[in-house]
Amino acid sequence: MPEKIEKELIGIVSRLFDEGRIHHFLGYGKGTVKFKTTPLIARNQEDLRELWLEDFCAPNLTLYLKDIKGQVGLLVKGCDSRSLVSLIKEGQVRREDLYVVGLPCPGQIDPGKVAGALGCESEELEEITRRGPEMVVRVNGQEKTLPKSLALMDKCLNCPYPKPLIFDSLLPGEYVAPVPGATPTEDELCRRPVPEKWAFWAEQFRRCLRCYACRNVCPACFCPRCIVEENMPQWVSPLATMGDNFVFHLLRLMHVAGTCTSCGECQRVCPMGIPLMKLNEKMTDDLRELFGYVAGVDLDRPFPFRTYRQEDPDDFIR
Amino acid sequence: MEVKPEVEKKSKGWEPRILAFLCRWCSYAGADLTGSSRISYPPNVRILRVPCSGRVNPIFILKTLRAGMDGVLVSGCHPGDCHYTAGNYTARRKFAVLSRLLEYVGIDPRRVQFSWVSASEGEKFAKVVSEVVAEVKALGPNELFRLNTSDHTAEGAESREP
Amino acid sequence: MYRKIAKENLKKWLTDLKTQAEVLTPAKANGLWTYRNFDGRDIPHNFQNSRLPPKGLFLESLRALFEWKFPGGSLEVRPLPAMDGLRVIFGLRPCDARALKILESIFARDYPDVFYLRNLSRTLLLGQACRVQCEGSFCSEMGIDSQDSTDFDIFFREVPQGYLARALTARGNALLERRDLFEESSAEEWNLAQSKPRGSREQPLFDLERVKAGVAKSFPDENFWKRFSAKCINCGICTYLCPTCHCFDLCDLQMPGQGMRFRCWDSCAFADFTKMAVHNPREEKWRRYRQRVSHKFHFFYQNFQAIACVGCGRCVGHCPVNLDLRQVLLEAAR
Numbered sequence: 026m027p028e029k030i031e032k033e034l035i036g037i038v039s040r041l042f043d044e045g046r047i048h049h050f051l052g053y054g055k056g057t058v059k060f061k062t063t064p065l066i067a068r069n070q071e072d073l074r075e076l077w078l079e080d081f082c083a084p085n086l087t088l089y090l091k092d093i094k095g096q097v098g099l100l101v102k103g104c105d106s107r108s109l110v111s112l113i114k115e116g117q118v119r120r121e122d123l124y125v126v127g128l129p130c131p132g133q134i135d136p137g138k139v140a141g142a143l144g145c146e147s148e149e150l151e152e153i154t155r156r157g158p159e160m161v162v163r164v165n166g167q168e169k170t171l172p173k174s175l176a177l178m179d180k181c182l183n184c185p186y187p188k189p190l191i192f193d194s195l196l197p198g199e200y201v202a203p204v205p206g207a208t209p210t211e212d213e214l215c216r217r218p219v220p221e222k223w224a225f226w227a228e229q230f231r232r233c234l235r236c237y238a239c240r241n242v243c244p245a246c247f248c249p250r251c252i253v254e255e256n257m258p259q260w261v262s263p264l265a266t267m268g269d270n271f272v273f274h275l276l277r278l279m280h281v282a283g284t285c286t287s288c289g290e291c292q293r294v295c296p297m298g299i300p301l302m303k304l305n306e307k308m309t310d311d312l313r314e315l316f317g318y319v320a321g322v323d324l325d326r327p328f329p330f331r332t333y334r335q336e337d338p339d340d341f342i343r
Numbered sequence: 344m345e346v347k348p349e350v351e352k353k354s355k356g357w358e359p360r361i362l363a364f365l366c367r368w369c370s371y372a373g374a375d376l377t378g379s380s381r382i383s384y385p386p387n388v389r390i391l392r393v394p395c396s397g398r399v400n401p402i403f404i405l406k407t408l409r410a411g412m413d414g415v416l417v418s419g420c421h422p423g424d425c426h427y428t429a430g431n432y433t434a435r436r437k438f439a440v441l442s443r444l445l446e447y448v449g450i451d452p453r454r455v456q457f458s459w460v461s462a463s464e465g466e467k468f469a470k471v472v473s474e475v476v477a478e479v480k481a482l483g484p485n486e487l488f489r490l491n492t493s494d495h496t497a498e499g500a501e502s503r504e505p
Numbered sequence: 506m507y508r509k510i511a512k513e514n515l516k517k518w519l520t521d522l523k524t525q526a527e528v529l530t531p532a533k534a535n536g537l538w539t540y541r542n543f544d545g546r547d548i549p550h551n552f553q554n555s556r557l558p559p560k561g562l563f564l565e566s567l568r569a570l571f572e573w574k575f576p577g578g579s580l581e582v583r584p585l586p587a588m589d590g591l592r593v594i595f596g597l598r599p600c601d602a603r604a605l606k607i608l609e610s611i612f613a614r615d616y617p618d619v620f621y622l623r624n625l626s627r628t629l630l631l632g633q634a635c636r637v638q639c640e641g642s643f644c645s646e647m648g649i650d651s652q653d654s655t656d657f658d659i660f661f662r663e664v665p666q667g668y669l670a671r672a673l674t675a676r677g678n679a680l681l682e683r684r685d686l687f688e689e690s691s692a693e694e695w696n697l698a699q700s701k702p703r704g705s706r707e708q709p710l711f712d713l714e715r716v717k718a719g720v721a722k723s724f725p726d727e728n729f730w731k732r733f734s735a736k737c738i739n740c741g742i743c744t745y746l747c748p749t750c751h752c753f754d755l756c757d758l759q760m761p762g763q764g765m766r767f768r769c770w771d772s773c774a775f776a777d778f779t780k781m782a783v784h785n786p787r788e789e790k791w792r793r794y795r796q797r798v799s800h801k802f803h804f805f806y807q808n809f810q811a812i813a814c815v816g817c818g819r820c821v822g823h824c825p826v827n828l829d830l831r832q833v834l835l836e837a838a839r
Contacts, residue, residue, distance in 0.1 A: 057831070058822055058827060058829075059640060061827050064736045145551075148553050214447075215447065219450075219451050228535075236744075237739075240740075241739055242738055264769050265769065268409055268488030268489070275405055275444060279437070279444070290825075297556070304447075311443050315439055329436060333432030335423075337439070339435065343456065343458035343474070504534070
């Protein structure tokens with residue numbers, strides 16, 4: 026992102042602070058490790074000096090609207106803006122309290138995918154820079170190139186809403202375009218027989234640590250007290266056994282159904298690399314197929330489980 | 344669906360245990376009618392009365408499977424007849440989604456079934472139970488993620504590893 | 506005792522050890538580095554460190570302690586045995602081995618923890634010098650030498666022809682008594698093979714003494730802790746990936762007619778870690794973060810004369826919001 030755009034943003038936000046329009050601004054700061062930015066929670070103009078928007082702006086900043094209430098300004102990419110729509114619909118934030126700055130997103134880089142494509146370890150990647158339709162990657166001192174489609178996160182390859190759906194100001198910049206020839210890999214797991222599906226997911230949920238990073242990073246998970254933390258009665262055991270992990274993840278998915286916009290943060294932060302997006306995408310596909318519902322797009326469309334139609338699918342019921 | 348040899352062995356003498364969530368106004372009354380009409384139905388079903396099928400939170404179903412029950416049945420009023428007007432409509436949506444999700448993660452959808460049974464449908468309730476019990480019996484015991492004392496390794500410990 | 510061994514012979518040695526012990530070596534599983542049963546192949550050259558710390562092999566993430574049954578109305582309680590069987594772990598790193606030493610203060614001193622100690626006593630720790638400085642790590646600042654460590658039974662250094670080995674304990678000495686595979690070596694040869702890991706810093710990041718003093722002094726500074734912890738999302742990644750973190754919870758699994766009590770990992774970062782019936786003394790996020798850092802760099806040192814951090818860098822590398830402990834320590838040291 027060119028420096029002048031950062032300056033433009035700082036100008037906008039400084040004014041907002043000056044006018045007392047906001048008391049916090051959520052942006053991105055330069056990460057202290059490779060290929061990451063850090064969420065920047067700026068409380069004044071001085072904090073804005075740490076703003077850094079060059080690349081790797083993957084985190085979904087709407088997450089902090091759970092904690093930081095009132096007049097808040099924030100940066101949203103297309104996917105983040107959908108989380109914002111969901112949060113407004115859920116009554117968790119008021120639109121008029123927020124100052125939303127739209128951030129064009131050229132697609133987020135997935136270092137794990139880059140390493141996989143180049144046949145090296147993630148730790149061996151030194152630098153990743155964009156150059157037109159390619160990524161230039163420095164590995165062990167050598168420069169290699171990679172088509173964009175192999176480097177971007179899966180969710181970005183066919184981003185349905187690159188332009189933020191809500192904003193007060195929109196920064197200029199490049200938007201991710203559908204990458205030619207890169208169809209989102211159809212989840213071939215869907216076509217496998219039931220016992221194979223079980224074998225796959227049992228292996229994944231066996232690995233889950235119950236660190237709750239997926240739940241805590243999720244903007245759709247805003248319950249002040251999660252049902253998992255309840256122990257009178259204990260609905261979900263806190264023990265990270267395969268079976269209880271199943272219950273936790275399926276339950277969480279059902280609870281966020283309709284609010285979850287497949288922003289992908291859960292999968293990005295999971296320390297064990299569990300493919301949680303497969304579950305979200307399945308849910309998203311089902312809600313669209315069954316009820317024509319897409320989360321985080323229409324402020325006026327009621328949530329799928331708070332409304333109904335006479336003609337809703339009924340054939341699975343005796 | 345192939346029946347594994349162990350299941351066949353267990354089938355001789357093994358009976359599935361099914362938990363049925365019945366809505367108080369229709370299905371529970373319907374089940375009651377089945378009894379008072381002296382209609383026989385398989386005894387494998389334990390009944391849990393809820394005010395409305397819409398009361399059934401997905402956690403109930405998941406916890407039932409976790410507790411080791413072999414099947415779950417949720418039954419409510421026919422669409423349009425819900426005592427709370429729309430409870431069964433939203434339930435219908437939730438169950439449609441949950442059913443697909445369960446299948447996606449490898450839980451046979453025949454283990455978790457749904458029905459509309461009205462207060463006057465004593466015979467239907469018996470039929471539904473018979474069919475559900477037969478289908479669950481054919482699937483065999485729920486060994487998927489039932490809670491038991493070998494939830495850890497045989498020696499009693501599990502070190503989390505990728 | 507110093508020895509050396511050719512690469513092929515090392516593999517043979519490990520294969521032979523499998524007849525008497527479980528032998529674990531670095532391997533990739535599900536895309537992540539871990540320690541798995543040695544499969545006879547070359548020790549992976551590009552292994553830096555495991556995602557999960559090897560502490561999980563000693564303080565298991567899930568540990569059944571005892572079980573009970575109610576046959577016919579009476580109560581039977583049966584303690585469950587600790588794991589048994591000789592175990593050899595090859596390829597451990599100096600930071601993780603130091604962490605195991607630090608954990609002995611918790612599990613061996615005031616109250617001997619039979620499960621942890623049995624795991625420790627049945628395991629032979631074979632370490633390997635690091636070739637690369639892990640991202641986010643600050644092991645040398647924490648007093649750990651990535652090239653030499655005495656916290657193992659045997660420490661290995663990779664050389665072009667194979668490995669140099671330095672036995673540090675009697676058990677280590679005994680293992681090296683394979684004259685057919687190991688050749689004699691010397692302290693001189695050992696010292697000659699010293700090398701700096703790729704990516705290591707020229708200057709130390711901080712002075713540990715200043716950090717300790719700074720963390721202690723910063724305790725009452727609410728704003729300091731609020732500023733750094735603002736972006737924390739209170740997950741357990743830093744705790745679960747940390748080789749020295751050891752907090753655990755006890756949880757019962759009650760089933761009809763029987764039950765078990767488990768010990769499982771817990772994290773002070775969780776919002777309800779200190780929640781009690783009436784009150785949660787660490788309700789606010791900044792209190793929890795203050796406690797986390799102060800415990801490691803101040804209270805633990807006061808109690809056990811060791812800092813409960815080995816600078817492995819896992820928390821820095823995998824924190825979802827890039828909350829960098831190094832930044833906190835640097836600021837505290839100022």
